[in-house]
Amino acid sequence: MNEFNPIQTVVQSLTVASRTHEIRPARPADAGRLAFIDADVSVSPWSKRQFIRACSEDSRETHTVLVVAENGRVDGFVVFSQVLDEASIHNIAIHSGYQGRGLGHVLLKATLDQMECAGAARCLLEVRESNAVARKLYARYGFELDGVRKSYYPAQDGREDALLMSRPLEGISNERA
Numbered sequence: 001m002n003e004f005n006p007i008q009t010v011v012q013s014l015t016v017a018s019r020t021h022e023i024r025p026a027r028p029a030d031a032g033r034l035a036f037i038d039a040d041v042s043v044s045p046w047s048k049r050q051f052i053r054a055c056s057e058d059s060r061e062t063h064t065v066l067v068v069a070e071n072g073r074v075d076g077f078v079v080f081s082q083v084l085d086e087a088s089i090h091n092i093a094i095h096s097g098y099q100g101r102g103l104g105h106v107l108l109k110a111t112l113d114q115m116e117c118a119g120a121a122r123c124l125l126e127v128r129e130s131n132a133v134a135r136k137l138y139a140r141y142g143f144e145l146d147g148v149r150k151s152y153y154p155a156q157d158g159r160e161d162a163l164l165m166s167r168p169l170e171g172i173s174n175e176r177a
Contacts, residue, residue, distance in 0.1 A: 028052055037094070066078050076094035
């Protein structure tokens with residue numbers, strides 16, 4: 001099986017809404033901006049320290065963090081991992097000022113493409129039940145509901161359910177089946 005090596009991530013340049021963005025691996029220096037974005041859009045954001053760890057050389061064996069950036073400004077990110085032929089998206093966010101411009105689509109597509117190239121046969125994620133925009137995006141990319149974790153997420157009004165979703169990928173493992 002093809003070993004997953006996040007260091008081999010290819011920087012992709014793309015045009016979204018008449019602007020050029022790039023998708024590239026995150027660097028530890030991006031951690032402050034990633035924490036800022038997550039705090040902007042999440043009820044329970046990751047800390048700067050968590051992002052520093054996720055972006056560090058030591059974590060590259062277990063996590064990959066990609067960012068979508070324009071002219072050096074990071075507008076969004078995704079954190080994911082892969083164990084054998086199963087990949088998981090742990091966190092994905094686009095700054096509120098840049099939402100609705102297709103950045104979530106291109107970031108998710110690049111992530112799924114990278115997972116497939118690394119041989120993943122399946123991608124898992126969880127999403128807040130109230131996050132209708134994300135649920136619609138995931139459905140558009142073929143994710144289906146697998147189950148519910150009751151009262152999983154902290155919420156402003158107490159707790160909120162997590163919806164467990166997955167989709168098959170066309171990775172090397174699927175080609176052998």
